[in-house]
Amino acid sequence: xxxxxxxxxxxxxxxxxxxxxxxxxxxxxxxxxxxxxxxxxxxxxxxxxxxxxxxxxxxxxxxxxxxxxxxxxxxxxxxxxxxxxxxxxxxxxxxxxxxxxxxxxxxxxxxxxxxxxxxxxxxxxxxxxxxxxxxxxxxxxxxxxxxxxxxxxxxxxxxxxxxxxxxxxxxxxxxxxxxxxxxxxxxxxxxxxxxxxxxxxxxxxxxxxxxxxxxxxxxxxxxxxxxxxxxxxxxxxxxxxxxxxxxxxxxxxxxxxxxxxxxxxxxxxxxxxxxxxxxxxxxxxxxxxxxxxxxxxxxxxxxxxxxxxxxxxxxxxxxxxxxxxxxxxxxxxxxxxxxxxxxxxxxxxxxxxxxxxxxxxxxxxxxxxxxxxxxxxxxxxxxxxxxxxxxxxxxxxxxxxxxxxxxxx
Numbered sequence: 001x002x003x004x005x006x007x008x009x010x011x012x013x014x015x016x017x018x019x020x021x022x023x024x025x026x027x028x029x030x031x032x033x034x035x036x037x038x039x040x041x042x043x044x045x046x047x048x049x050x051x052x053x054x055x056x057x058x059x060x061x062x063x064x065x066x067x068x069x070x071x072x073x074x075x076x077x078x079x080x081x082x083x084x085x086x087x088x089x090x091x092x093x094x095x096x097x098x099x100x101x102x103x104x105x106x107x108x109x110x111x112x113x114x115x116x117x118x119x120x121x122x123x124x125x126x127x128x129x130x131x132x133x134x135x136x137x138x139x140x141x142x143x144x145x146x147x148x149x150x151x152x153x154x155x156x157x158x159x160x161x162x163x164x165x166x167x168x169x170x171x172x173x174x175x176x177x178x179x180x181x182x183x184x185x186x187x188x189x190x191x192x193x194x195x196x197x198x199x200x201x202x203x204x205x206x207x208x209x210x211x212x213x214x215x216x217x218x219x220x221x222x223x224x225x226x227x228x229x230x231x232x233x234x235x236x237x238x239x240x241x242x243x244x245x246x247x248x249x250x251x252x253x254x255x256x257x258x259x260x261x262x263x264x265x266x267x268x269x270x271x272x273x274x275x276x277x278x279x280x281x282x283x284x285x286x287x288x289x290x291x292x293x294x295x296x297x298x299x300x301x302x303x304x305x306x307x308x309x310x311x312x313x314x315x316x317x318x319x320x321x322x323x324x325x326x327x328x329x330x331x332x333x334x335x336x337x338x339x340x341x342x343x344x345x346x347x348x349x350x351x352x353x354x355x356x357x358x359x360x361x362x363x364x365x366x367x368x369x370x371x372x373x374x375x376x377x378x379x380x381x382x383x384x385x386x387x388x389x390x391x392x393x394x395x396x397x398x399x400x401x402x403x404x405x406x407x408x409x
Contacts, residue, residue: 009059013152026160035065035154038126039147042071042090051096062157065102066110080357106349107323109293124153128230135237139245171255178212192221193370196228198273205234209253211241228370277373277386283400286362291321292369300335312343313399324348
């Protein structure tokens with residue numbers, strides 16, 4: 001490939017990959033059997049030119065490759081204040097990656113599609129929440145692949161043999177012990193984004209090991225935990241003792257090594273982390289936004305009955321983001337009709353953090369996502385209130401921020 005025997009696109013991709021492998025300090029490359037591309041999001045001319053250059057050279061992915069959120073909801077972008085020129089370029093970037101043979105999943109949660117990787121499978125994934133879920137919950141193996149390099153891995157089917165691809169680098173580094181955290185808190189959906197925010201802030205790019213859970217988390221709870229750790233920190237792998245596949249015991253999670261740090265987590269710590277996720281100081285509310293990571297079928301099933309017989313306040317927008325595939329499944333299950341009757345809106349294939357769709361009058365958001373709560377002030381210039389799914393619905397109906405804090409007292 002490097003010599004050009006497999007065409008100019010593979011040569012370009014391999015030349016970049018080899019150069020980056022030297023930066024990583026890799027002694028060799030290794031095979032992968034799947035990829036997920038984050039470069040799909042249009043962020044400027046350079047990324048578009050890069051994608052179209054590869055496409056024009058005849059680039060084709062060598063392994064099954066899913067695509068992350070795009071910069072555009074192709075069907076409904078006109079309903080939002082997305083500039084037409086921007087939308088055209090974002091669409092061109094989508095077309096370029098599809099032309100390379102990638103699967104148009106357009107989701108940040110590819111692990112909830114049929115292309116979910118298996119335990120031990122070597123992959124090259126972009127998108128921080130997808131990376132941490134694949135490594136931690138599924139036990140697949142990927143490094144944190146940046147935009148532009150991810151597609152090179154997919155085209156060549158190769159990655160540098162470094163980091164979390166290798167067993168010896170997957171040992172835990174810092175131990176988080178839950179101390180006297182009630183089971184009712186641990187079972188609640190809001191616990192996982194709050195705890196994840198705390199873990200990410202402390203662990204940063206180290207591998208945290210979680211001990212002391214007395215409940216079995218659901219998949220979407222693990223999804224929200226991982227997304228939070230990858231937002232406030234740079235966590236690419238976590239171990240939950242007795243929950244995730246590489247952590248049947250503390251000893252296994254640390255591969256027999258002692259933890260570099262031990263952090264005891266109390267209710268006071270969790271309350272402080274929960275407070276950090278809210279930057280809105282008043283009761284004003286402009287929009288409720290759900291779905292970061294993208295809403296799953298189970299989450300639609302949880303949301304639908306909570307909306308029945310209620311109606312969003314005239315002064316509030318209620319938005320759910322997901323993929324086109326998940327939206328079709330939710331529609332078939334009857335979960336979208338309650339959202340429509342409630343007065344809510346659905347956006348597919350993109351994210352308010354990735355596209356200029358937010359109306360300028362939206363200043364205060366509410367969400368149950370730690371990822372949205374962490375990034376929205378900086379990326380969207382809004383303030384945020386964090387709450388439970390029920391809090392978000394109640395606030396949307398009331399027209400102002402309301403939260404039930406009784407569980408956290």
